[in-house]
Amino acid sequence: MALFRPTASDDSSQVATLGPLEGEVMVFQPMLIKEISIGGALVETRFPLHLNSLHDLRLELGPRSVVVKGRVVHSQTTGVEEGVEVYWTGIEFVEPSAHAAAAITEFFGSLSAGRR
Numbered sequence: 001m002a003l004f005r006p007t008a009s010d011d012s013s014q015v016a017t018l019g020p021l022e023g024e025v026m027v028f029q030p031m032l033i034k035e036i037s038i039g040g041a042l043v044e045t046r047f048p049l050h051l052n053s054l055h056d057l058r059l060e061l062g063p064r065s066v067v068v069k070g071r072v073v074h075s076q077t078t079g080v081e082e083g084v085e086v087y088w089t090g091i092e093f094v095e096p097s098a099h100a101a102a103a104i105t106e107f108f109g110s111l112s113a114g115r116r
Helices: 098-115
Strands: 032-036 040-045 054-061 064-081 084-094
Touching (some): 032 098, 040 064, 064 098
Antiparallel strands (some): 032 040, 040 084, 054 064
């Protein structure tokens, strides 16, 4: 296994830890957006999301795609499909950028107008 070694031009240094340190890797996983509002969404996943955890979410809003940070406000299992547990999770958008907020508002407006 190769270890990261700073290059001669890298002014950072590394030290060995005094014990194991834990971390997490963030990997984008597919989800279905069941409902959406200007402030959040209900999503369906094949994995649990922990209450109050923060996640970066990529939302496909018609022809536009935006990334927003979301906080899990509730989650429940809805059953098993094809041998895999299914979860419905409520996400609150946290301080979306102006671009993301505008895209969500526009998309939400187009969905609402289409229902009338």
